[in-house]
Each structure stands twice: as C-alpha cells, then as structure tokens.
Amino acid sequence: MLSAVPGDVTMTKELRIGLLGYGYWGPNYARVLSELAEVELAGICEAAPERLRRAAQRYPHVALCRTVEELLQLPRLDAVVISTSAATHFPLAQAVLASGRHVLVEKPLALRIEDCERLIELAARQQKILMVAHTFVYNAGIQRMKHEMRREEFGRIYYLHATRTNLGPIRMDVNAIWDLAPHDISIFNYLLDEQPQWVSAVGTCVLENPREDVGFLTLGYRNGVIGNIHVSWADPNKVREVVAVGSQRRVVFNDLNDLERVRVYEKGVSVGDRTAESYGEFKLLVRDGDIISPHIDPSEPLKNQCMEFLESIQQQRRPLTDGEFGAQVVRVLLAADASLRAGGQRQEIR
Numbered sequence: 342m343l344s345a346v347p348g349d350v351t352m353t354k355e356l357r358i359g360l361l362g363y364g365y366w367g368p369n370y371a372r373v374l375s376e377l378a379e380v381e382l383a384g385i386c387e388a389a390p391e392r393l394r395r396a397a398q399r400y401p402h403v404a405l406c407r408t409v410e411e412l413l414q415l416p417r418l419d420a421v422v423i424s425t426s427a428a429t430h431f432p433l434a435q436a437v438l439a440s441g442r443h444v445l446v447e448k449p450l451a452l453r454i455e456d457c458e459r460l461i462e463l464a465a466r467q468q469k470i471l472m473v474a475h476t477f478v479y480n481a482g483i484q485r486m487k488h489e490m491r492r493e494e495f496g497r498i499y500y501l502h503a504t505r506t507n508l509g510p511i512r513m514d515v516n517a518i519w520d521l522a523p524h525d526i527s528i529f530n531y532l533l534d535e536q537p538q539w540v541s542a543v544g545t546c547v548l549e550n551p552r553e554d555v556g557f558l559t560l561g562y563r564n565g566v567i568g569n570i571h572v573s574w575a576d577p578n579k580v581r582e583v584v585a586v587g588s589q590r591r592v593v594f595n596d597l598n599d600l601e602r603v604r605v606y607e608k609g610v611s612v613g614d615r616t617a618e619s620y621g622e623f624k625l626l627v628r629d630g631d632i633i634s635p636h637i638d639p640s641e642p643l644k645n646q647c648m649e650f651l652e653s654i655q656q657q658r659r660p661l662t663d664g665e666f667g668a669q670v671v672r673v674l675l676a677a678d679a680s681l682r683a684g685g686q687r688q689e690i691r
C-alpha cells in the first residue's frame with residue numbers, strides 16, 4: 342500500500358499531519374490522529390489562547406502555534422486537517438494547498454462555488470489530495486443503510502427523509518441550514534449515488550438570530566425521488582434520523598440508538614393484493630412484516646474518515662468525499678439560499 346516513489350511522502354511510515362482549529366470539534370481530530378499508528382500529530386494551530394492552553398495540557402509533546410503561517414513552517418509536514426468555522430475554510434485550505442500539502446477540510450468546503458472550484462483546481466495543479474469531511478459517508482450505519490437499499494428486497498426508492506434537531510449549538514457565521522444540512526445532503530447523495538436536480542427551502546429565525554435557525558429543505562432527484570430535510574437549532578428534542586422508504590422496505594438510521602443504529606422494516610406500502618375491510622384491519626396490514634436490526638461492527642466514523650484521507654494520500658487516489666463531492670453539497674446549499682430568498686420557490690441546481 343505504501344508507495345516507494347523517490348521523494349514521495351509515503352516512503353516514511355508516518356504521515357506528519359497538522360491540525361488547524363481546536364474548538365469544539367478539533368479535539369476529536371487531535372485524539373483520532375494521535376491514535377492512528379500511521380500518523381504523527383505534528384502540530385496544533387489555534388488562534389484562541391485559552392483553547393491553545395488546553396491543547397498544550399493534553400498534547401505536551403506536540404508543536405503548538407497560533408497562525409496558519411506558523412503551522413505550515415513545521416518541518417516535513419505532509420498534510421493539514423482544517424476544523425475551523427465555515428467562513429475560514431476557503432482561505433485556510435487555499436494556503437495549505439498552495440504550500441504543497443494535502444488537506445482534509447471540514448464541511449462545508451467553502452461558502453461560494455467559485456471558491457470550491459478554485460480549491461479543486463489548485464489541488465489538481467499541486468497534485469495534492471483535497472478531501473471534505475462529510476463524516477456520515479464514513480458512518481458504518483449509513484453504509485449499511487446503502488447496502489440495504491441496494492438489495493432487491495428493498496424495491497424501488499420512493500423518498501428519503503432526514504431530521505436533525507437539537508438546541509444549538511448556534512453558529513455565528515452561517516445559518517442552521519449551512520451548519521446542519523450538509524450532513525443530510527451528503528448522506529442523500531451518497532445513498533442515491535447522484536446529485537439533486539432542484540431544491541426548495543423555507544426557514545425561520547425563531548430565536549431572534551440574524552440567520553435562520555430552523556429550515557425545511559426538499560431536494561428533487563431523478564425519477565421523482567424526493568429527499569426532505571428538517572434542521573433546527575431550536576428544538577429541545579434531539580433527533581438524528583434518516584429514513585428511506587422503498588416499495589418493499591423502510592430503512593431507518595438512528596444515530597442516537599447505539600444498540601439498533603439501523604432498522605429494516607420489511608413491510609412495504611405498495612402491496613395491493615389484499616383489500617382491507619376495516620380501518621383496524623388496514624392498520625394491521627400496514628404493521629405486519631418483521632423489523633430487523635442488522636448487526637453493525639462498531640467503528641468510529643471520524644476514524645474511518647481519517648483512514649480514507651491517509652489511504653487516498655498513500656495510494657494517490659481520489660477520496661470518496663473529494664473536492665467535487667464537497668462542491669456538489671455547496672451547490673445545493675447555494676440553491677437553497679436562493680429558494681429561501683424567493684419564499685421557498687424551487688431552484689434548479691447547476
């Protein structure tokens with residue numbers, strides 16, 4: 342797996358990776374990267390002194406700095422993981438790629454499609470990996486869901502529905518749609534292996550935020566398949582659920598259920614060979630069929646995602662969620678913005 346090309350970074354066993362951003366999510370990267378045998382966590386860059394102090398306590402032997410320029414001066418640095426707020430992704434990823442390092446950047450890739458395209462071009466020119474952290478694509482439960490949907494027994498996909506609600510955490514640079522919906526858009530695109538053709542979106546600012554803290558998106562895929570997404574920072578009921586309804590099966594992914602992450606409902610709704618004679622019997626008809634919870638080997642999605650980054654560097658291949666995958670998600674978000682401004686009108690996705 343390790344290449345032996347002279348001068349290639351993969352000649353050494355370890356990849357030296359730097360981390361940019363040690364806020365809420367960054368410490369998870371620091372832990373995962375420091376646990377991977379093939380990686381040396383070479384440095385942590387964090388602008389906030391208090392957070393940098395916390396990193397120093399936890400990782401006393403790792404180089405610490407406060408600016409991207411300092412991070413990029415670390416000797417033999419091969420790659421950088423960017424876990425900063427969305428609005429900073431583009432300039433930071435650009436600086437990392439321009440310095441000749443591979444980059445894994447948190448979602449969304451950038452806030453403008455021109456910036457996504459510039460990063461994709463720069464990565465190609467520099468012959469470096471540009472990967473976007475769409476973590477759910479590396480979640481064993483979502484992968485199992487895709488497996489179930491591909492089986493003949495699932496039948497034809499009718500629609501997808503995702504709910505991602507909680508109380509915050511409220512972001513200062515983007516609305517709840519840009520913060521949360523990238524997860525569900527990436528999940529839908531991965532499950533269906535295609536991009537939506539149009540989107541319509543509505544949202545409200547119930548918490549007196551300047552940006553929408555609640556959003557409802559409808560995505561239109563080929564053959565009339567609909568994907569619906571509900572995101573909210575203002576709902577005290579935390580839900581992390583994706584449902585796929587097909588002609589023969591219903592598959593549910595529940596990220597909060599550790600014991601039964603995926604459930605397969607063997608009953609479909611297209612059955613027309615028995616006629617219900619009463620409402621009671623109709624309910625029974627709908628409910629019959631087994632509910633199966635397939636065994637899923639436990640694995641940490643963030644670790645799987647970091648492994649994909651490493652392997653794509655080592656094998657010099659495109660990662661599953663490459664720059665183009667990330668740009669497609671941004672295209673949907675931008676079309677959703679346009680739809681929000683137009684009172685929910687359907688917008689074609691270019």
Ligand SMILES: NC(=O)c1ccc[n+]([C@@H]2O[C@H](COP(=O)([O-])OP(=O)(O)OC[C@H]3O[C@@H](n4cnc5c(N)ncnc54)[C@H](O)[C@@H]3O)[C@@H](O)[C@H]2O)c1
Pocket residue numbers: 361362363364365366367386387388389392407408409424425426427429433447448449474476520
């Ligand atoms: N995949 C997931 O499930 C998941 C979960 C949470 C967050 N995220 C993503 O991770 C990213 C970070 O989110 P967060 O919740 O940790 O945000 P955060 O605001 O808590 O942390 C970001 C940190 O980056 C630092 N920072 C920003 N610009 C910097 C710069 N130029 N140099 C050095 N440090 C800088 C800030 O000081 C802050 O501490 C976001 O893109 C978010 O969407 C992903």
